[in-house]
Amino acid sequence: MTEKILTARFEKPDSYRLSSYVEDGGYEALKKALSKTPDEIIDIVKAAGLRGRGGAGFPAGVKWSFVPKESEKPKYLCVNGDEGEPGTFKDRYIMELDPHAIIEGAAIASYAFGAHVAYIYIRGEFKLPIERVENALAEARQAGFLGANILDSGYDLDIWVHPGAGAYVCGEETALIESNEGHRGMPRIKPPFPAIVGLFGGPTVVNNIETLSYVPHIINKGPEWFAAMGPEKNGGTKLFGVSGHVKRPGLYELRMGTPLRKIIYEVCGGMRGDKELKAVIPGGSSTPILTPGEIDVNMDYDSLAKIGTMFGSGAIIVIEEGTCIPRLAARLAKFYAHESCGQCTPCREGVPWIAKILDRVENGMGLPGDLDQVLKICDNIQGKTICPLGDACAMPIRAMIVKFRAEFERHVEEGGCPFGPTPTPWDSES
C-alpha cells in the first residue's frame, strides 16, 4: 500500500548523480515528452489530477494551460524550493537526494507551456540542496538534457538556481518572482496573475518542487495510474512530513487520502510516551488546527477543506496533552509578525498586535476583552491583504481560539499558564 514514487530512489548510494538517475530510467520521460505536442503533455497532467504540492493545491495542468500560447515577452518557469512553511521538510529531501527528478519535471513543464528559461528558487539556508541542484544542472547540461536543441528535439531550455536570502514570504509566488528579479521580496497585487504577467513581465508558472517531481513518472506510467492512487481529483502520493509528539516523526510518502488517524497511530507508531492526543495541525503552520475528534479525516485537499481546514504542504504537526495552546498560538503569531513583508496594514500592524496580545494572555496579563479583540482582528485580516500571509496567520489563530477557548480564558482568569513551562513543538526545536 505504501507506493514509493518520489522517495523510491532516496536510499540508493549516489542517488543524486546523473549516472544513477539515468541507470534508473531517468530522462526517458523527457525524451517521450519531447516527442509529444505541448498540448498533449498538458492534457496528460490534467488527467492525472496532479495538484500543486506547495500549499494551495491548484491543478498543475490547468495552471500551465493558463499561459498564453503567443507572448511577446519570454515565458518562464519558477520552481519553488523556498520551503519556508513551519513544519515542512519535504522539498529539501528531493533536492538533496533526487535533484534530477526536479530538473526532468521542470524541463517537461517548460516544454508544455513554452518556457525556454527556468529558475529554481531555493531557500538560502539550504546549503546542501543548493549544491546538489547546481551540480545536477551542470551534469544535465553536459549530457545535453538542457541547453540548446535538447535531445535533438529543436527545443531549448536552460535552468538556473536562484538562492533566496531568508524570508518566508519569498515562498509566496509573486514575492518569489520579485526576489528572483533581484528586488525586495514583496508580494505583488493580483491580478494580473503570474501566468499572464510574471517574472520580468513575462508569463510565468510557479510550481513547487514536489509537484514537478511527479511529472516524469506521470509521463512514463500514464495519467490513469497516477489518478488511481488517490481519491477523485487528488491523484498520486504525497510526501508527509510528520513532526511533533509522535513516536516516529519523519518523512513518509503515502497515497493521497490516507486517513490522518492511520498516519498518527500506525505509520508514526502512535503518541510519544502513549500520551493523549490534544491537537493536530494537518498541513503546516498556516492550516487551522484539528481536535482529536476531527482526526478521522482523509488526507486530501477536498476532505480537509470540508472540515474547515487545509491540506497545505502536508506537514503534520502532532500535539500531545499538556501542551499549552495559547503558547503555541503566541509563538506562531510571533513567527508571522516577523515574516510579514510590511506592505499592507492589516498584516503588518495586525499580526504583531495579535502576537503581542497573545503573549500577554500566555503570560497571565490578559484582559477580559482580549480574545474577542484578537478574533476581530483576525476577521479584519482575512481576505483583506495583498497576499495570503495575513490569512496564514489569521486562520490558524482563529481556529486555536475558537476550538480551545476555555484554555485561553483560563489564562486570563487565573493570571497565568496552567501548564507550567512545557514546551510547544516549536520551542523544542529552537
Add this chain to the structure above:
Amino acid sequence: MAKVTLTIDGKTVQAEEGSTVLEAASAADIDIPTLCYAKDLEPYGGCRMCIVKVEGIRGMPPSCTTRVAEGMKVTTEDDEILQARRMVLRLLMADHPSDCLSCPANLECELQALTKKLGVREHGLIHLDRQATLDESHPVFIRDMKRCILCAKCVRTCNEVVGAGAIGLINRGHRAEPAPFLGTGIKFSNCESCGECVEHCPTGALYYREPGPEPDYEVSTICPYCGTGCGLVLGVNKGKVIRAKGDPDNPINQGHLCVKGRFGSYEFVNHPDRLKTPLVRKDGELVEASWDEALDLVVQRFKESKGDKFAALASAKEPNEDNYIMQKFARAVMKTNSVDHCARLCHASTVAGLAASFGSGAMTNSIEDMEQAEVVLVTGSNTTENHPIIGNRLRHAIDKGTKLILFDPRDIPLAGKAVIWCRQRPGTDVAWINGLMHVIIEEGLADLDYVRERCEGFEAVEELVKSYTPERVSKITGVPAQDLVEAAKLYASGKPATIIYSMGITQHTTGTDNVKSLANLAMLCGNMGKPGGGVNPLRGQNNVQGACDVGGLPNVYSGYQKVTDPAARKKFEEAWHTDLPAEAGLTITEILEAAEKGEVKALYIMGENPMLSDPDVTHVEKALKATEFLVVQDIFLTETARLADVVLPAVTFAERDGTFTNTERRVQRLHQVIPPLSGCRKDWEIICDIATRMGYPMSYESESEIQDEIAELTPSYGGITYDRLDRGDQLAWPCPTKDHPGTPILHTKKFTRGKGKFFAIEYISADELPDKDFPMVLTTGRILEHFHTGTMTRKSKSLHALVPGPYVEIHPADARHYKIRDGEKVRVSSRRGSIELIAKVGRVDRGLIFIPFHFFEAAANVLTNPAVDPVAKIPEYKVCAARLEKSA
C-alpha cells in the same frame, strides 16, 4: 478607449476600460477613503483603506487596484466595510504617536482626517513601540519615521516620478520603514532634494524644517530657472511669497518640481538684499537716488552715446516682452543693432548650426514627445541636474523601455541608466559623431531613402566619414572602438531615436560644427520630423529661447528677420515710425572688447551678470571698468551691478505678468503673484520711460499689449495672444495665426529651409590643450542646486544650505597623484588666472577637472578660455588647460 458599464452602490456608472474602481467611483462622486493612493503613482494596494465589496470576488479587494469590468457590482460602504476600515485606522493608530498637537502635519494629516471622518477616537489596542529612525541629516527636510504609516508614497514617488531611487523600504513587517541605501542619513544618499516625497507624505513623517505659514492665496506662474518651463503655484502670506508647489495643470511638470523650483523659486523674492531704490555713482560710491534723478542721468548720457557708442544686453531670464522692448529701444532709439545676451554663451552654436542644417535653430520636438523614442542619445547634457524635470521624464521613459546612449566624460547621474556610456575626451565630439556615421553607413543601417528624398549634401559626408573608422576615432576620443560600434548600431536601431544635447556640445570653439554633426547623424537615420525623433538642444535658461525669438540678438529682429534684409528693415521702420541701422551689431564678446577699447561708451545691461557668466572674467572686469557709462538693471546688487554708474531696481518674475518661451518653443504665461516691491519697477516700464524721456514715446498698457505688437511683427508668434494662453492653449511656435494650434514637432513634411543640409565636417582639436605647465583639462558647468551666476539661488536659504560654496571635482587617481583629499583646499590655475576652492573626489574622468561656475568667490570663469567658435562666437567653456595643486 472602450467604456464599460458597472454599478457602484446601485448607481449605474460608465468607466474607461482599464481604469480602477476607485477612479470610476470618484468620477461618479462616490467618495472612498484612501491613504496610499496618489493620482500620479502606480496603484499600490497597501493601506487597505479603500477596500470595497465586489460581487463574485472573495474578501474585500482594494478599489485602488481593482480594475473595472463589464457588469461589475460594487458596494463601497456597508457595516462590514466600515468596520474593516476602522480596524485599519485603529491598527495604524496603535502604532502612531498620539501627539497631534505638536506634529508638523497637524490639521493637514490624512490619517487624522480619516479618524475623524470614520469616527475612530481610540484604538483600544496595545500601543506598539516602533523603533523608528529619526533622520535629521538633510538641511531642508526631516524624516521622522515614528509617524510613518508605510504607505510607500515617498518610495514610489522617488522611484516612479523622480527616478532618483534614493529611498526604498528596509526591514520586514512591523520594523519596515522607508530608508536610503544602507539606512544611512538621506543626505548621504543620491537624494536630489526635490521634496517630492515630502509633498506626497500623508502624515507628519516627512516635513520641511521650516514649514512656513498657510498662504492667504495662491497664483500659478512659471519657474524662473531652467528652460524646462515648469508650472509653479506660488503661495502668498501677508504679501510675501512663502511657498512653491508644482502646478498640476501644467503639462510639462504635471505638478512636480525639482529642488530649485521647490525652494529656489521663491526664497529670493522677498529677500532683504533686494534692490529697492536706484543707485547712482557719486565720488566713486554708489549712493541712493530718486528714480527721476537716476533716469535723468541715464537719459543725458545715453543721448550722448547714440549709434555705435551704445550697446545693450538683453536677458535670457527676462520675459519676452522686456526683451522685445529692450531690442526695440536699442534699435529704434539708440540706432544700433548691438544688442545681445547670454544666449551667445550657451546656445549660439545651436542657433547657427541648426539654422544652417534645418533652417530653424531650436528644439525640433517636444518634451513629452521624447517619451515615445525607442532610443535616446544624450550628450553634453547633465539632464537630471540641469533640466531636472526633463531628466525625470527621461528616467521614467527609460524605466518603461527606452534605451539610453550617453556620451559624457563625467559620471553624471544618467550614466547609471545608460545601456552604453562612452566617456569621450572633451572637445572630440565631431570625431565620435563622424565615427558613429561611419559605422551606420558601413553596416547599411542608414535610411538612404529618407536622405535622398528629404536632404542634400550627403555625398560629401559619406566620403568624409570613410576615414573615421572606429579605431581612429577611438584614438582621438578615448572611447573603446567596440563601444562606438555598439552605440552606432543601437542609435540606428531606434525607430525612432532622438538626440538630446546641451552645453557640453555647444560651448566649444567647434560648437557649430558639433551641432551640425548631430544634425547629420539624425538625418542619416531618418529621425527628423517624427514623433519621438529629432535633435533637441535643451536650452539653459527659462527664456533663452524667447529672448532670441523676440530679437535680443545683434543680427535679427524678432522672429529671426535679418536686420540686413531691406524688406525686413522697412517693415520694422514702418511699424516703429523711425529709421533703423542697416548693419548687424556686435555680439556680447565683441561688445566687451569694444568697451575695453573705449569704442562702446555706454552699456545698458538688463538682468545679466557677465562678471560671472562670461569667460575670462578678469578681462570682463577690465572692460566693464573701462566703459564710460554703465547702467545695470537688476534685482540684486550683482557683481556686475557693483561696477555700474547707475543701478536701476527691477522686479522679479513673481511681481509681474509676461511670457516665457521654454526650450520646446512653448510660450507660457507668467501671472503676477504679488505687486512690485515698493521702489521697484518692471524692466519694460523702465525702458519705456527712458525712451519717452529721450523723445521717442513708448508706452503700453500692459504686457499683453506688448505681446500683441510682437505677434503683429513676428510671423512665428502671429497667433499667440494672452487670451489664448489664459484659455489654456498650449502654443509652441510657429503659431502664425489665431486659429493655429502651434507646432510641437518641426520639419514634419519638409525642413524649414526646404531640404535638410548635410555638412561634411572634419574634426579639429580644442583651442587649448593640456601641456607640461597646465596638464589637466578643465571643464565647467552647472549643478543641480544652483543656477547660472547664483544671483537668485544663492539667496535661497535652502539651496545655500545644500551647496554653500564652490568646489572642483577631481578623479580619485588624480587626487592620489596630487596627494589631495576630499574636502581639502586646492588651487586651480590656467593661463588666465587662478582660484582656490574645495576638492571633491569623484565623478570626472582621469585628467579632467570640473568646476561649477555659480560661485563668485572662486569664479570658474577666471580660468576659462575666451577663444570662440568662428561662426557663433560662443566661447569654449568646456575645455581649457589647467593646473591643480594643493593649497599652501
